[in-house]
Amino acid sequence: MKKRMLKMARTPLHEWNLKTEAAIALQHELAQHIVLEDHLGEVRFIAGVDMAINEEHNAARAAVVLMSFPELEIVERHVYEEPIRMPYVPGLLSFREAPSVIGAFEQLRQKPDLIMVDGQGIAHPRRLGIGAHLGLWLEIPTIGCAKSLLTGKYDKEKLGEEAGSWVPLISRKETIGAVVRTRTRVNPMFISPGHLISLETSIRYVLACGKGYRLPEPTRQADKLSKDNTTPDNTDVNFTINYSSSQPDTKNMNVQVNQFKLW
DNA sequence: GCGACAG
DNA sequence: ATCTTGTCGC
Numbered sequence: 001m002k003k004r005m006l007k008m009a010r011t012p013l014h015e016w017n018l019k020t021e022a023a024i025a026l027q028h029e030l031a032q033h034i035v036l037e038d039h040l041g042e043v044r045f046i047a048g049v050d051m052a053i054n055e056e057h058n059a060a061r062a063a064v065v066l067m068s069f070p071e072l073e074i075v076e077r078h079v080y081e082e083p084i085r086m087p088y089v090p091g092l093l094s095f096r097e098a099p100s101v102i103g104a105f106e107q108l109r110q111k112p113d114l115i116m117v118d119g120q121g122i123a124h125p126r127r128l129g130i131g132a133h134l135g136l137w138l139e140i141p142t143i144g145c146a147k148s149l150l151t152g153k154y155d156k157e158k159l160g161e162e163a164g165s166w167v168p169l170i171s172r173k174e175t176i177g178a179v180v181r182t183r184t185r186v187n188p189m190f191i192s193p194g195h196l197i198s199l200e201t202s203i204r205y206v207l208a209c210g211k212g213y214r215l216p217e218p219t220r221q222a223d224k225l226s227k228d229n230t231t232p233d234n235t236d237v238n239f240t241i242n243y244s245s246s247q248p249d250t251k252n253m254n255v256q257v258n259q260f261k262l263w
Numbered sequence: 264g265c266g267a268c269a270g
Numbered sequence: 271a272t273c274t275t276g277t278c279g280c
Contacts, residue, residue, distance in 0.1 A: 050270095052271075052272095053270080053272075088270060088271070090268040091269085093270055096270080097270070120269050123269085124269080125268090130269075147269080148268095148270090149267095149269080150267090150269045151269090184280095190269080
């Protein structure tokens with residue numbers, strides 16, 4: 001029997017296997033469609049996504065964890081693995097990671113109201129970091145939560161040491177995000193709206209998802225799931241492997257597990 | 264021309 | 271991203 005999952009099946013926005021020049025041109029084009037006003041309804045479910053790479057096995061593993069809000073309890077967990085498609089190129093991260101993340105998202109039963117992505121939102125050279133790109137593709141509000149800076153400047157002196165303090169991230173005279181102290185005396189996070197959300201609201205949700213760690217809980221859980229080879233928890237993990245990303249439905253195995261270690 | 268450069 | 275031991279601080 002087949003499992004029901006979200007059918008986001010519609011005409012694909014675009015191809016993913018593009019040459020550098022085409023990818024850059026596409027980012028400029030897509031950035032024009034980003035909406036930075038809040039288009040959120042009641043937020044009951046927030047998803048966190050992250051990736052892990054295993055060069056040795058040429059495997060890319062994407063993880064998505066759906067959590068209830070504001071309780072922040074795990075509702076669903078999915079891991080999607082496939083061959084690595086592209087090398088990492090600063091500014092073109094989404095072309096390497098988004099396809100896998102989308103594969104993981106297609107396993108979700110419950111559609112999230114908000115997504116926290118590991119990487120930049122619009123705080124990107126062409127204003128289309130992976131957070132913004134995923135928001136456009138999925139048509140769901142997204143927030144970019146990066147652990148380091150890609151582009152932009154900020155007043156390091158004015159950033160307080162206490163959790164909750166933040167300063168704007170500026171680029172070309174414009175505010176493209178915020179440098180947020182998510183934990184006292186710990187390196188800040190670089191937050192920027194992805195799509196269908198404002199910067200103020202983005203910061204609000206990131207702080208509301210804080211559990212005393214540097215990473216907001218949804219992202220932290222996804223990070224753990226993509227890296228850990230075992231999951232000694234209560235909730236099961238849906239593990240899907242696509243052995244041929246070039247031919248999506250050729251070989252695909254999907255299993256429920258609570259213990260896994262494929263590398 | 265010279266650096267900087269998410270994960 | 272991944273590698274990789276001990277160690278400083280609340």
